[in-house]
Amino acid sequence: MRRVSVEGPSHPVRLVVADDLRRTRVTVFFRLILALPHLVWVTLFGLAAFTLAFVMWLAVLFERRAPASLHGFLASFTRYAVHLTAYLSLAADPYPGFTGGRPYPVDVEIDAPAIQGRWGAGFRLALAVPAFLVASTLGGSVALGSAWGGALTGGVGGLTATVAFLGWFASLVRGRMPRGMRDAAAFAIGYGAQTTAYALLLTDRYPDATPGTARPAPELPTHPVAIAVDDDLRRPRLLVLFRFPLVVPHLVWLTLWSVLVVIAALAAWILALVLGRVPQALHRFMAAFVRAVTNLTAFFFLVGRQFPGFVGAEGSYPVALTISAPAPQRRLGVLVRLLLAVPAFLLASAFFGVSLVVGVLLWFAALVTGRVPRGLRDLGVVSLRYQAQASAYALLLTSRYPDSTPALRAPHPPAPDLPNPVAA
């Protein structure tokens, strides 16, 4: 097994992935039924853990440090929740143990108790609200769900639920989980574990939403639709306050433009069926539209700082989307493109949910501090990239399937656009 740390080593709660992507079809098929004993157990385990968390809270308030025994118990619960979430979401294959004490292909390392601030501990639940929001839209923690008796929905809601749903079909057909989807689920599980640990006072470090900070980083495959960020984190408050009305002219413009894009896409589809490739002019026209939408979304959700242009010119925005030149495409893939794009659209809608929550949180953060946190900003970039890749795939700008790997900066320049099997 290859071990990939998905979170940075400096955080006291680190996710470690040692999964080989292989899945046993029969356990995949019956996954939910097989997990039923765990779903009962995690509810009871969670009840005990959240009761003891109150004792932990009092202990940290008085002593500023968690007692080792309590810390150990709650850490076991957090690890167990990670194992179970990974199993449910198909991020891992083996049946997990019931104690959280044994190693698992998707696991967390939790540091020993450390000194914590009393103020931070006293208001921990209130402080954790933004992290809860992100965790719920990522959906990577049965631990948080078990707090209100919804282990399953807490574990595989939002992005993780979509990954699990699509991964179920993919694993049944291929006997393997697509790497991008596994890494997306692992990232969500890692964030959920950090949020759980923060809420349970295992650490006072706030959850880190930065995707792909691991060593070694998750492998980000080269893709014809790539995104590069050359932006700072400052956000002038005036532009933050008026974000919504400022984008209204763009929305009007893009609505009008989208009518032409639909016609262009239809023409591109017919011509690609005949010629085996999309003509350059149509490709350029639709690529500009996808860039304009991505630039606007980046600005609206505060992922980008500057007001974007209206025509989607390449390289015109600090959160720069690049789309490779048109390349030959298989006619069969072109013929059924919209059908093939359905899973990508499902995942793109889950990523849009992530963008939305990220945007709301960044709006408040930027209004107060005049800056946006890097981790959330980068999570927004990853979400936007997937949405742009899904649009580009549907509009025949590329034949490469969207890739959901939660990492930034490809190690190599964008790949040439060659026919490629589904990579999700």
Next chain:
Amino acid sequence: MKPLRLAVGLALVAGWIGLAWLLWGSVVPDRLTLPHVDVDGVFGSELVARAERFERFLLILWVLGLVVSLATLALYARYGVRFAEESAAGPLGTGMLLGMLGLAIVWLTQLPFTVVALWWSRRHGVSRMGYFDAVFGDWLALGATFVSICVALLVVMGLARRVGSWWWIPGAAVFTAIAALGVLVSPYLYTGLERPDDPGLVARYERLERVEGLHGIPLRVEHVSEDTSQANAFAFGLGPSRRVVLWDTLLDGRFSNPEVDVVLAHELGHHSSDHIAKAIGWFGLFALPGALLLMLATRRLGGMGNPRAVPLALLVAAAWALVTTPAQNVVSRRAEAEADWKALQATRDPEGARGLFREFAVTSLGDPSPPTWAYVLLDTHPTLAQRVAMADAWAARRAG
């Protein structure tokens, strides 16, 4: 070059005067002398005092708001160009951003005045709108305002970059065309209008329509009684989109049928006199020198093709609007007076008109005889006292 400029200038001035003369016409007799109206006697001294008190506060608020907005725009003209750094949108897009931000800052500075004015109106029972609705609804409406400023800047900056310093001539024409288009389509976009459910009202409306030589202009009712107790009506649209709209506050029993008829006839009078088309003409006449002024004022900053000129252009446009407001109000009051006269001709009921204007003072707490400066700067309609006087004058002519 100079003779060409002179020739163009003279042609424009001559055209301006000729068109203004054409638009100035009115059916109100030229030598109509309005009799003196005893305001206290007609409206009641208590109501007059109350209305004066109500409006005085709003006038002070208006002056303060105006000073603050002009000061804000002056500061923005000086420092607003710094926001150009926040744009990755090229010259036109940057100009749009600067224009929108200028309006956004002015909106922010006006927010306290909006809230205080609402508090005052609620206190006097004139408005029922909630504070949240007023502020948040206004914030959402900013989006529509931003679209307008973007279109305006697109026209101005696009033309300035194409045709240089002569942009103001085609610019004024394009603005006028856009205004006409807006007037034409706005009735189709206006939501919340319903057909009247009173057959008697519809029958009276259709009779008045025939009297005024019109046919097939729909009558609609707008429900505003949740937000205000004020009564109002308006005519809008061009050609096939023409409409007459009554607020439901006119139909809640406070106004008698003859009084409502005067309102209907007044609004139909706007359509029969082509006031809306004429208003577009006047808009063009005011836009032309306004655009010239913008061109001259922004020349040292590289002209309107340069986004750095936009903050200054906002200040100049606001100042131009303020300076020309008295003249625009004269034009508007003349049209309203003509509609009043046509309403009297159509209904032949000066008593109904007097009753209507008295009731307006009650429901809107409008000062029947406001201070002259407020009348000059703010009143788009004749004062209530002048409107009563016109009804008296019409009755006197009829009797004589």
